[in-house]
Amino acid sequence: MPIIEMHMLEGRTTEQKNRVAAAVTEAVIASLGVRPESVRILITEHHADEFYVAGIPPKKRAEAPPLANGAQEHTA
Amino acid sequence: MPIIEMHMLEGRTTEQKNRVAAAVTEAVIASLGVRPESVRILITEHHADEFYVAGIPPKKRAEAPPLANGAQEHTA
Amino acid sequence: MPIIEMHMLEGRTTEQKNRVAAAVTEAVIASLGVRPESVRILITEHHADEFYVAGIPPKKRAEAPPLANGAQEHTA
């Protein structure tokens, strides 16, 4: 422990995955005071048609009108 | 919340996934009274050799004698 | 299959859990055409300090200023 499962949209490079895994591991070690060896991360990538918010896949959401605050949404 | 992980056998079309995600989201909203935006669904598909009932993969089960009640089994 | 894991904030009654499980099962059967017996649902409840959006637990979010669109947030 801790064992961490990360679900994200597919399309990241190996480099990006390496980077986020290293950063999350660092965050867990610093916050919980555990041994680096005890932190294990599993990434599962999901296709665009395997993730839904409010029953709608992200692709269709991207075509919806922009958010009230003007921010661009990145749900990947 | 709620966050829902659905595991199913691979082979569904995007349309089928869209439909089941919409229907499940609808069911959760109606039953729990939560905001649509708060419902997130993650689908993970599994190959035929990644799902086992009683230690047997579904394909081999299909070749087994029919169920006592004559029903055809769909474990997909 | 399908096997469905539902994560939700703790505090629901057994009746509410029964209702959402029945409704989700119904939605899955109708959308995917699977046998009722093949649908299994696992609910995991999480304490208020075990769920975070943008790194913030829902309780603190409730004390934050209201959403732009005036909607009240229910993330339970």
Next chain:
Amino acid sequence: MPIIEMHMLEGRTTEQKNRVAAAVTEAVIASLGVRPESVRILITEHHADEFYVAGIPPKKRAEAPPLANGAQEHTA
């Protein structure tokens, strides 16, 4: 997305959970360039008899002879 499930041994304070969730969220935002709102974290705590390494629960491991390199093991 990303949706992150963290499994850890029980016994952390709410403050520790808040801290690790904030740090992990920060790490994910910085590494993947996603919107803070899109990062959701679910923590699941496990009793001492619900986590095993090499088939042995951590408590019994603690009573085992020290590691070769003299490091103290923290699997929490």
Next chain:
Amino acid sequence: MPIIEMHMLEGRTTEQKNRVAAAVTEAVIASLGVRPESVRILITEHHADEFYVAGIPPKKRAEAPPLANGAQEHTA
């Protein structure tokens, strides 16, 4: 790896959990040829109202008429 998550109905003793974790670890080591240290097991227990087959919780199922083949069902 392998990392194994076991979901079961609550009510097992610590001894039973230790036994099943040891047996599963042994089975994985023998079948896949991995190092014992690499096998990690996480158990999550679920209340009776957190597990559903065909939309029905196990308790209600126990009150249903016996199975066609006369076998008694243990879904724990």
Next chain:
Amino acid sequence: MPIIEMHMLEGRTTEQKNRVAAAVTEAVIASLGVRPESVRILITEHHADEFYVAGIPPKKRAEAPPLANGAQEHTA
């Protein structure tokens, strides 16, 4: 129940998956006294860049200096 999720590095043959699923099912039945039909196993395979120990993927670990005790590490 029990529902078992197994995460492993990709590259196993169907035969190996069949063998480990059968062995784990056997172990669970013998240890918990449950009906074979009640045991369901889901396997999820992860690419080499989807699994991290101490923030490092297994491939890079293989290139690291050998373990103190001379054992060769298999984290697959």
